[in-house]
Amino acid sequence: xxxxxxxxxxxxxxDGVAKAVADAILSMGNGARGTHAxxxxxxxxIYETREMLARLFGAKEACQIAFxxxxxxxxxxxxxxxxxxxxxxxxxxxxxxxxxxxxxELEKQGAVLTILPCDALGRISYKEMEESFRENTKxxxxxxxxxxxxxxxxxxxxxxxxxxxxxxxxxxASQSAGTFPIHMQExxxxxxxxxxxxGLLGPQGTGGLCVxxxxxxxxxxxxGSGIHSFSKEQPEQMPTRLEAGTxxxxxxxxxxxxxxxxxxxxxxxxxxxxxxxxxxFYEQLRKEESITxxxxxxNPVHGAIVTFNIGDYDSAQVSDELAQRFSICxxxxxxxxPLMHETFGTERQGAVRFSFSHFHTMEEVRxxxxxxxxxxxx
Amino acid sequence: xxxKELSCIFSFETTxxxxxxxxxxxxxxxxxxxxxxxKEISAGCGLAWWAPAKxxxxxxxxxxxxxxxxxxxxxxxx
Numbered sequence: 001x002x003x004x005x006x007x008x009x010x011x012x013x014x015d016g017v018a019k020a021v022a023d024a025i026l027s028m029g030n031g032a033r034g035t036h037a038x039x040x041x042x043x044x045x046i047y048e049t050r051e052m053l054a055r056l057f058g059a060k061e062a063c064q065i066a067f068x069x070x071x072x073x074x075x076x077x078x079x080x081x082x083x084x085x086x087x088x089x090x091x092x093x094x095x096x097x098x099x100x101x102x103x104x105e106l107e108k109q110g111a112v113l114t115i116l117p118c119d120a121l122g123r124i125s126y127k128e129m130e131e132s133f134r135e136n137t138k139x140x141x142x143x144x145x146x147x148x149x150x151x152x153x154x155x156x157x158x159x160x161x162x163x164x165x166x167x168x169x170x171x172x173a174s175q176s177a178g179t180f181p182i183h184m185q186e187x188x189x190x191x192x193x194x195x196x197x198x199g200l201l202g203p204q205g206t207g208g209l210c211v212x213x214x215x216x217x218x219x220x221x222x223x224g225s226g227i228h229s230f231s232k233e234q235p236e237q238m239p240t241r242l243e244a245g246t247x248x249x250x251x252x253x254x255x256x257x258x259x260x261x262x263x264x265x266x267x268x269x270x271x272x273x274x275x276x277x278x279x280x281f282y283e284q285l286r287k288e289e290s291i292t293x294x295x296x297x298x299n300p301v302h303g304a305i306v307t308f309n310i311g312d313y314d315s316a317q318v319s320d321e322l323a324q325r326f327s328i329c330x331x332x333x334x335x336x337x338p339l340m341h342e343t344f345g346t347e348r349q350g351a352v353r354f355s356f357s358h359f360h361t362m363e364e365v366r367x368x369x370x371x372x373x374x375x376x377x378x
Numbered sequence: 379x380x381x382k383e384l385s386c387i388f389s390f391e392t393t394x395x396x397x398x399x400x401x402x403x404x405x406x407x408x409x410x411x412x413x414x415x416x417k418e419i420s421a422g423c424g425l426a427w428w429a430p431a432k433x434x435x436x437x438x439x440x441x442x443x444x445x446x447x448x449x450x451x452x453x454x455x456x
Binding site: 031032040043044046050063228230 | 414415
């Protein structure tokens with residue numbers, strides 16, 4: 001099997017991730033729920049993981065990291081915990097439903113949305129974003145890297161705009177954490193929402209928020225915290241504020257292992273290797289007249305995603321043929337990003353997405369190219 | 379049961395603060411260990427840092443220098 005769906009989840013994990021999860025299942029108690037050896041082993045590992053994530057995202061302290069199940073949960077916590085009826089929010093047509101649906105819910109409750117459109121290459125206009133700020137703009141919520149096109153937003157520029165207009169910047173880093181540098185201070189991001197199982201190469205069921213000091217978020221959930229048990233309210237201090245209930249310590253142990261790998265291997269190296277593979281794939285196919293590509297693929301700053309259609313074939317058929325005949329795993333359809341597909345006019349056809357990992361070899365990419373050539377020319 | 383001794387107990391607002399304390403103390407060989415929060419200090423649950431009472435001033439100075447946060451510091455028999 002050749003797996004090219006890393007934008008959905010990382011299939012191959014660094015050595016040590018699975019073992020870390022297995023070891024944790026066999027040895028770790030409930031972190032933050034006691035002081036015996038099994039519980040402390042969990043608490044210590046969770047704390048170290050917070051420290052590693054804080055370093056990765058340029059945060060000052062471990063307490064700025066709150067764990068969730070995934071990016072969707074993190075985005076829901078940030079969006080619903082920071083935006084209220086009457087607030088104005090700027091977002092983009094590049095967004096995943098994990099951003100759009102919470103915002104649509106808030107729109108029904110009285111929040112006002114500006115959704116920045118994209119051009120034919122799936123890019124937003126920063127000038128248009130600048131002009132969209134209003135006196136009551138509470139936040140910009142947007143993705144770093146599109147999960148459809150791989151286009152990259154200039155988060156430092158967006159962060160600067162947010163500071164100038166005194167608005168929060170909530171970043172969806174689902175497709176960029178672990179691959180592109182994100183620095184909370186330098187990029188002026190208030191909340192970074194991330195998942196553990198994509199670029200961070202950890203297990204599914206892990207993710208979280210990195211929250212700038214002083215940014216208050218109303219908790220989405222309340223419940224057990226391991227402290228202040230007789231208080232009727234969820235504790236105010238981070239990260240307990242946003243972490244009601246038992247954490248997925250077993251999954252976080254795997255994330256701990258994958259973060260160690262990322263530290264040693266280096267995310268710049270990973271990004272360069274992935275981009276090289278994606279560029280080769282694109283260059284080998286770009287001259288095929290029957291292929292329509294989506295996104296700003298000639299931009300050197302680009303995620304390792306190449307999305308396209310062959311003629312007017314249903315993307316589901318193309319993806320299915322790749323799977324059935326060549327054992328190549330890709331993702332067809334709308335990728336949970338409806339506005340991106342409306343931009344390209346691919347609501348009915350969808351599109352076939354290849355997403356790459358530094359674990360791929362050039363030979364594997366060549367095999368994929370040959371398979372697509374076969375489909376086109378047979 | 380062992381005989382109680384005069385102890386210095388630091389309580390915290392979050393487990394993360396307690397873990398930061400343990401982490402920093404281990405690195406600098408500051409005496410003490412994590413214990414369950416004694417009920418004499420608070421009825422709620424949670425983690426606390428225990429150390430002999432004679433170490434209190436040294437630990438307070440260390441915590442200040444490391445910018446370690448605590449909720450409360452008490453001397454009790456534990």
